[in-house]
Amino acid sequence: MSYEMIALLMFSTMMLMLLTGKRVFGAIGFVAVVFALGMWGDGGSEMAFSAAMKLMKWYPLLTLPLFVYMGYMLSESGLADDLYRMFHVWMGPVRGGLAIGTIVLMVAVSAMNGLSVAGMAIGASIALPELLRRGYDKVMVTGVIQAGSSLGILVPPSVVLVLYGMIARQPVGQLWLAGVFPGLLMAGMFIIYIAIRCWLQPSMGPALSKDERAEITWGEKVGLLKAGIVPLFIFFSMTGLFLMGITSLVESSAVGALAATLAALFKRRLTRVVMEETLRKTLSISCMFMWIILAALAFGAVFDGLGAVRAIESFFVDQMGLGPWQILIMMQISFILMGMFLDDTAMLVIVAPLYVPLVGALGFDLVWYGVLYTITCQIAYMTPPFGYNLFLMRAMAPPEVTLKDIYKSITPFVIIMAMALGIVMAFPQIALWLPEWHYAR
Amino acid sequence: APYVKAQNAKITWRLQTYAGPALGEHVIKPAIDAFNKVANGEMEIELYYADQLVPTGELFRAMQRGTIDAVQSDDDSIAAPVDISVFGGYFPFATRYSLDVPVLFEEYGLNEIWDEAYSEVEGVKWLSAGSWDPCHFATVDPINSLEDLKGKRVFTFPTAGKFLSRFGVVPVTLPWEDIEVAVQTGELDGIAWSGITEDYTVGWADVTNYFLTNNISGAWCGSFFANEERWNELPEHLKVLFKLCMDSSHYYRQHWYWGGEAKLRTQGTKMKLTSIPDAEWATVEAEAHKFWDEIAQTSPRCAKVVEIFKQYAAVMEKAGKPYRYS
Amino acid sequence: MPEFIKTYVRWVDCVNRIIGRFAMYLIFAMLAVLLYSAATKLMEFPALWTLETAQFLMVSYFLLGGGYSMQLDSHVRMDLLYGALSPRKQAGLDAITILFLIFYLAFLLYGGVSSTSYAFEYGETSYSAWSPPMSPIKAIMTFGVFMMLLQAIATFFKDVAAARGESLS
Ligand code: NA
Ligand code: NA
Numbered sequence: 001m002s003y004e005m006i007a008l009l010m011f012s013t014m015m016l017m018l019l020t021g022k023r024v025f026g027a028i029g030f031v032a033v034v035f036a037l038g039m040w041g042d043g044g045s046e047m048a049f050s051a052a053m054k055l056m057k058w059y060p061l062l063t064l065p066l067f068v069y070m071g072y073m074l075s076e077s078g079l080a081d082d083l084y085r086m087f088h089v090w091m092g093p094v095r096g097g098l099a100i101g102t103i104v105l106m107v108a109v110s111a112m113n114g115l116s117v118a119g120m121a122i123g124a125s126i127a128l129p130e131l132l133r134r135g136y137d138k139v140m141v142t143g144v145i146q147a148g149s150s151l152g153i154l155v156p157p158s159v160v161l162v163l164y165g166m167i168a169r170q171p172v173g174q175l176w177l178a179g180v181f182p183g184l185l186m187a188g189m190f191i192i193y194i195a196i197r198c199w200l201q202p203s204m205g206p207a208l209s210k211d212e213r214a215e216i217t218w219g220e221k222v223g224l225l226k227a228g229i230v231p232l233f234i235f236f237s238m239t240g241l242f243l244m245g246i247t248s249l250v251e252s253s254a255v256g257a258l259a260a261t262l263a264a265l266f267k268r269r270l271t272r273v274v275m276e277e278t279l280r281k282t283l284s285i286s287c288m289f290m291w292i293i294l295a296a297l298a299f300g301a302v303f304d305g306l307g308a309v310r311a312i313e314s315f316f317v318d319q320m321g322l323g324p325w326q327i328l329i330m331m332q333i334s335f336i337l338m339g340m341f342l343d344d345t346a347m348l349v350i351v352a353p354l355y356v357p358l359v360g361a362l363g364f365d366l367v368w369y370g371v372l373y374t375i376t377c378q379i380a381y382m383t384p385p386f387g388y389n390l391f392l393m394r395a396m397a398p399p400e401v402t403l404k405d406i407y408k409s410i411t412p413f414v415i416i417m418a419m420a421l422g423i424v425m426a427f428p429q430i431a432l433w434l435p436e437w438h439y440a441r
Numbered sequence: 442a443p444y445v446k447a448q449n450a451k452i453t454w455r456l457q458t459y460a461g462p463a464l465g466e467h468v469i470k471p472a473i474d475a476f477n478k479v480a481n482g483e484m485e486i487e488l489y490y491a492d493q494l495v496p497t498g499e500l501f502r503a504m505q506r507g508t509i510d511a512v513q514s515d516d517d518s519i520a521a522p523v524d525i526s527v528f529g530g531y532f533p534f535a536t537r538y539s540l541d542v543p544v545l546f547e548e549y550g551l552n553e554i555w556d557e558a559y560s561e562v563e564g565v566k567w568l569s570a571g572s573w574d575p576c577h578f579a580t581v582d583p584i585n586s587l588e589d590l591k592g593k594r595v596f597t598f599p600t601a602g603k604f605l606s607r608f609g610v611v612p613v614t615l616p617w618e619d620i621e622v623a624v625q626t627g628e629l630d631g632i633a634w635s636g637i638t639e640d641y642t643v644g645w646a647d648v649t650n651y652f653l654t655n656n657i658s659g660a661w662c663g664s665f666f667a668n669e670e671r672w673n674e675l676p677e678h679l680k681v682l683f684k685l686c687m688d689s690s691h692y693y694r695q696h697w698y699w700g701g702e703a704k705l706r707t708q709g710t711k712m713k714l715t716s717i718p719d720a721e722w723a724t725v726e727a728e729a730h731k732f733w734d735e736i737a738q739t740s741p742r743c744a745k746v747v748e749i750f751k752q753y754a755a756v757m758e759k760a761g762k763p764y765r766y767s
Numbered sequence: 768m769p770e771f772i773k774t775y776v777r778w779v780d781c782v783n784r785i786i787g788r789f790a791m792y793l794i795f796a797m798l799a800v801l802l803y804s805a806a807t808k809l810m811e812f813p814a815l816w817t818l819e820t821a822q823f824l825m826v827s828y829f830l831l832g833g834g835y836s837m838q839l840d841s842h843v844r845m846d847l848l849y850g851a852l853s854p855r856k857q858a859g860l861d862a863i864t865i866l867f868l869i870f871y872l873a874f875l876l877y878g879g880v881s882s883t884s885y886a887f888e889y890g891e892t893s894y895s896a897w898s899p900p901m902s903p904i905k906a907i908m909t910f911g912v913f914m915m916l917l918q919a920i921a922t923f924f925k926d927v928a929a930a931r932g933e934s935l936s
Contacts, residue, residue, distance in 0.1 A: 017867070021849020021860060023842040026868030033874045043507035047495075048871065049878025050503065052908055054496040056826045057616050059628065059818060062801070065794055065828060169618060171625035247805050248627040250821065254801035280839070283791045283828075287836035288843060290829035295871070301494050305455070307487075341845060385847035498894055498901075502885045520898075522889035562889075592811045602896025611813045614895035628818070 004311040007303060010035050014299070015341065018386075024343050025288075028350075029295030036302045044302070051297035055290070060162045060172065063114070063253035065286040067159050070234075070253075070260045071118025071152075072278040072285075074109065077264035080122045082227035083108055088130070089216055089224055096198025096205030098134060099144050102127045103190050106148030110155035110183065112234045112260070114162070114253075116381055116389055117285060119149025124396035137204040138401055140197065143409035146389040147190055147417070150378040155183035156239050157256070160377050162249070163348050164370045168356045172249050174435040175370045176239065181430050182371050186420045193416055230267075234259045243438065289345055296349035303350060312354045313361075324362040331355050332376060332421065339380025344388075347380070348373075368424075371431040375421045382410045382417075452484040452679070454671065457500065459514035459663070461491045461618045463643045467697055468573075469513055472690035476682060484679055486511070491617040501666075505564040510671045513690075515573075515663040517598050523558040524740040530598040530661050531576040533729040535750050537659035537757070537765070539695055542572030546662070549749050555664070558742060566672045568665040569684065571691030574698040575660055576601060578653035579640045580631030581624065583715045587724070596620050597633040601657060604732050605633065608725065624648040633657070637709065638701030646711040654706070654716045657725070660698075768933060772924050776935050779921040780838060783914055787835020793828045797821055815897045823904045830911025834918035858929035865923045872916040879909030 010031060017027035029048060036044030055061065074080055087101030094100065102123065109119045123145035131141040153160040156176035165172040198205035238256030241247045247255055264270040316327045335355075338347055352373065359369050381389040384407055393406050424430050458469045465488070473488045495503040500519045503509050512519065516529025528535070536542055546552045551570070559567035578584055580593065591609030595602075602612025610633075615623055621644050623629045632645055636656075640646045665687050675683070706714060717725075737747040757764045804817035836842065849857060885891060886902040893899050928935045 018845045019848055020864050021844045021846050021857070022864035023844050023868060025842060026864070026871055029871035029875070030867040033871050037874075040508060043503075043509075045874060046499075046503065046506060046508060046878035046881055048875040049882055049912075050495050050499050050508070052826065052830070052875070052879070052912075053499050053882070054492065056822050057492075057496055057498070059615060059619070059623075059822060060626075062797065062821055062825050065825065066797065066801075069794055165622060166619070169622055171622050173626060242627075245627050246809070248808075250628070250818070251801050251805040251808070254798050255805060257798055258802060279791045279794065282794060283787065283832045284836055284839045284841035287829050287832050288841045291833065291836075291842065305489070305494050341847075343843065385850075386843075386845045388843070391843060499882065502882060505885075506881070518894050520892060520894040522891065592813060594808075594813055597896070599894050599896050599898055603898075606815065606896055609812075611815055612896035613818060614893070615818075 003306045003308075006035070006039070007306045007308040007311055010299075010303060010306070018341065024346065025291040025295045028292065028299050028346055032295060032299035032302050035306075036298070039302065039305065047301060048295075048298045051294055051301065054297050054301075055294055058166055060166050060249055061290075061293070062250040063157075063162055064159055064289060065282060066250075066253035066257045067114035067157065068117070068285045068289075069278060069282040070238075070257045071113035071115055072121070072281045073257070073260040073264055073274075074112055074234075075118045075121035075125070076274045076277045076281075077267070077269040079230060079260070079263055079267065079269065080105065080109060081126060082224065083231065084122075084126045084130075086224040086227040089221055092208035093213055094195075095202055095207050096194045097207060098127075098131055099136060099141055099194045099198070099205050100191050102131065102141070102144055103148045103187055103194070106145075106151055107155060107183070107187050108228075108231050109149070110151040111239070112231055112256075113152055114157040114159040115285075116149045116152040116378075117392060119152045120145065120389055120392040120396065123149050124393065128396075128401075129398060132398065132400070134208075135203075135206050139405050139409045140194070140204055141409075142393060142397065142401055142406055143411075143413045144190070144194065146382050146393055146406075146410060147378075147413035148187075150381050150389060150417075151183050151187060153377060153381075154179045154186070154371070154374050156180060157242075157253075158374065160344065160348070160374050161370055163345060164352065164373055167348060167352045168360075168366045168370060170366050170370060173243055174367050174439065177243070177435040177438055178367050178371050178431040179374060180434050182375065182420065182424050185423065185430060186375075186417065189416045189420060190413065193412060197412075230263050234263060292343055292345050293349055296346040299346075300350050300353055304353065309354050309357060313358050316358065324364070327362060328359065328364065328425075331359070332372060332425075335373070335376045336379055336383075336418075339376055340383045341386050342380070343386065344377040344380050347377075365428060365432060367435060368428045368431050371424055372421060375417060375424065379414055379417050379421075382414060384410075451482060452675070454484070454486045454510040455489060455494065456486050456511040456513065457489040457491075457494055457503075457509050458512075459491055459497065459518060459617065461643065464639060465490050467642065468694060469690055471693060472686045475689060476686040479682055480679065484675075497616065501565070504666060504668050505562075507668050507671065509668075511665065511667040513663065513665050515598070515661060517600050520599070521559075521666075522562055524743050525554065525558050525746055527600045527736055527739075527743070528662070528746055529570070529664060531601040531658040532661075532750075533601065533604045533657050533732055534726055535658060535733075536572075536661075539572040539574070539660040539699060541753070541757075542570065542660050542662045543691070545749065545753060546570050549753055551746065551749065554742060554746060559666070564669050566667050566669040568667055568672075569687045569691070570662045570664045571687070571694065572660045573663045573694055574636035574639055575656045575702070576633060576658045577636055577640075577656045578631055578633045578651075579635075579637075579645055579649040579712065580651050580653070581649055582630065583651045583713070584653045584717065585715050586717055587721055593630045594628070595631050595633050596623070596629050598661075601633060604729065605657070607728060607732075621645060621648055636698055636702050637705045637712065638698050640712065641701075641705055641709060646709070650713060652706075652712040652714050654714050655722050655725075657729075768924065768928050768935060773935060776921045776924050779834075779917045783834030783838060783918050786914060787832050787838070790828055790831035790835070793824050793831075797824045797828065800824065816899075819893065819895060819897060819899065826904070827907050827911070830908050830915070833911055833915035837915070837918045837922060855930060855932065858926045862923060862926035862930050865919060865926060869916065869919050869923065872912060872919055876909065876912045876916055879905070879912050883909045 014031045036047040087105050091097035091101035106119050161175040237259040238252050242252035381387045516526035594611045594613050597612050733747050737744040800821045807813050883905040886905045891901045925935045
């Protein structure tokens with residue numbers, strides 16, 4: 001059997017294993033070990049643990065638990081409540097305004113944490129019940145929260161871009177800055193969609209009534225703007241200090257975690273319960289990701305040992321005879337398809353090492369490609385059957401939101417994301433202008 | 442690779458190098474390609490780059506266990522479990538020119554010492570040491586005096602790092618492939634790992650601005666190792682062929698580095714050259730000799746190596762120009 | 768289920784909960800080390816040991832926390848087909864698929880033991896200028912994997928019980 005065939009067999013075995021519904025890290029790790037033994041006999045028996053040593057030396061991974069901690073500190077301590085109230089009051093008078101305000105809230109939350117979980121938690125616990133109470137269409141708002149929170153990985157800071165940077169050997173500062181405008185673009189597209197939809201069908205997102213609006217004084221409106229101070233403080237202490245070169249990447253995640261803790265303390269919300277919830281959930285999510293990465297690293301090393309990189313290159317370049325852009329589009333489509341079924345960290349650790357060198361060799365900018373990859377991950381988070389935002393939504397949504405509603409809700413937003421992907425592909429400067437400008441200074 | 446081997450009687454080896462792909466293109470790939478061509482289907486060496494199959498820290502163990510069959514690296518960065526591993530890599534001021542390394546190994550008895558040391562480690566065969574490039578600082582901010590070294594977080598070899606920490610340098614060890622990005626993310630202020638040829642080849646010249654012309658070593662010594670059982674299984678002619686290929690890899694470095702250093706210092710545009718005045722640098726050299734004596738204390742074998750260094754340095758001094766100018 | 772299995776499951780759950788709750792607080796240690804690192808860098812005298820120490824803490828965090836995270840059911844699965852099954856059938860399928868997980872963990876442990884014994888035998892130190900001995904951290908990592916394996920076996924018993932309509936916890 002040729003190495004290419006073994007590689008293909010390995011990948012398909014993993015997909016089959018995943019279908020049994022076993023824990024993702026177990027499926028990946030099992031396949032890695034079996035193929036390592038088959039390939040290298042006794043010599044392959046230590047590949048699984050070697051991956052643990054490799055993971056340890058991947059220093060940017062230190063940011064992962066700290067970003068997760070930060071996100072939970074924000075959501076558990078209710079730091080976003082004031083922020084939500086601010087957008088609620090300011091956007092309320094418009095049709096669909098609360099949904100639009102939720103998107104803006106999600107952008108703010110995204111600027112304070114590197115994953116989508118915090119956004120999901122805040123959206124599902126604060127925004128969703130309120131939106132439903134106000135008669136917003138449940139399918140639309142379910143989609144709003146899932147899509148909005150996925151911006152967490154595109155708007156800096158971003159754990160996905162940190163992981164991508166490790167694989168593609170690209171500087172995280174540039175990658176983060178490259179995510180800013182595509183993130184804002186996508187948020188803008190969400191808002192336009194909501195505004196048009198609610199303008200056409202006012203029942204989907206009724207504006208606040210006159211009476212209710214009258215109750216809110218201008219003094220309160222202006223006072224609520226203060227809620228924006230905390231996010232700015234957190235954003236500056238983490239992303240700001242990092243981009244200014246004062247803290248290193250891993251240090252910045254620690255500073256960010258400290259800032260979030262201090263903000264909660266300052267707001268007198270740092271209770272025992274909050275601390276307990278934050279710590280336990282942080283351990284839970286970090287372990288989930290780390291054990292998947294651990295297994296995926298072993299899988300990746302075995303895969304690499306089989307010459308899968310060469311196989312992919314010869315497949316796209318020689319056998320298919322495709323041009324650079326055709327290859328790029330094929331890759332994105334395959335990423336989206338895999339993203340439906342696969343965890344994004346596993347996808348990154350296993351598949352990106354195969355694709356990224358080819359993308360670089362074809363002459364594309366790897367910072368730009370990082371943004372394309374991240375948008376693909378956002379889509380993966382929402383597309384069934386496997387998606388983190390889907391899982392979280394199912395766990396957090398109130399009973400009146402059914403699984404069918406959740407699945408239905410994502411369609412328009414996935415289409416918008418795919419459009420955003422196309423726009424950033426066609427106009428790379430949307431991503432690249434900001435990092436080029438910042439680092440040219 | 443039991444069943445892979447069974448279908449085609451060809452011998453397959455996996456060799457992992459310390460270098461990433463960009464550097465490997467020069468320092469190992471030509472030799473391996475040549476080997477595979479001449480072996481004519483009897484044997485094939487698959488080349489893997491830094492951390493690709495096995496993380497650097499586990500490399501030695503992996504070779505012992507046969508996860509990989511051969512390794513190209515200095516002894517120091519794979520933390521080889523022998524007393525003399527401190528000399529593999531950049532041992533401060535032990536060499537001035539790249540030719541010093543082969544002379545020390547071939548003419549002054551280091552070959553025998555290395556062979557003896559590794560024969561005490563189970564399952565690993567040391568094969569050959571070659572001379573690699575000099576060790577200079579490449580940094581984001583300029584170094585014009587010893588004072589400027591203080592507090593700099595620098596990626597370097599473990600033993601060189603221990604020595605440099607006496608001057609306030611903070612040595613940091615990261616996977617080789619992560620260095621470029623680590624400079625950009627602020628984890629590192631610079632690199633003390635190579636000469637200017639490598640700085641340009643692997644992209645470090647793009648993320649640093651200054652090159653310090655003073656070096657802490659004229660050339661480092663790096664080695665090839667193999668799993669002992671695999672090595673013993675090879676038929677004699679393939680062993681000879683492998684030796685020829687190691688020599689060709691060593692030889693490539695001689696002209697590539699020697700020529701590259703001069704060319705890039707005079708024509709390179711990415712890095713500005715700075716120097717620490719000779720008088721001040723002399724204190725570093727003096728400190729190195731203290732460091733040698735401390736290392737000599739660690740084992741009789743280390744004492745022997747240090748003694749050889751001293752003897753060799755004395756001969757070179759006495760021979761005068763063109764061997765030594767000072 | 769026989770009494771000794773019940774006892775085993777109870778003990779493993781209890782021990783892993785204690786270890787996991789301890790690991791949970793390691794995040795503060797990571798935080799402290801990195802903040803110290805940032806502070807000393809500002810004072811122009813960065814410490815030698817911070818990054819590596821933080822890395823040691825990170826692997827301890829998730830490997831020691833592994834067993835507890837299994838108890839918290841943190842590990843995601845693809846539930847395209849699985850999700851459609853009844854809880855009892857799910858448990859039945861789990862009881863089979865967890866054997867694959869146990870197989871993986873067993874080899875992870877095997878590698879860990881081998882690597883740790885090498886570290887002890889040859890007095891391995893980290894290939895850095897700080898060069899701390901590697902045996903303590905490798906022993907901790909291997910212990911974490913071991914406890915994860917015990918937890919996976921406990922989970923297997925729970926799945927078998929659940930598939931038979933019993934409950935162990
Ligand atoms: Na973010
Ligand atoms: Na998906």
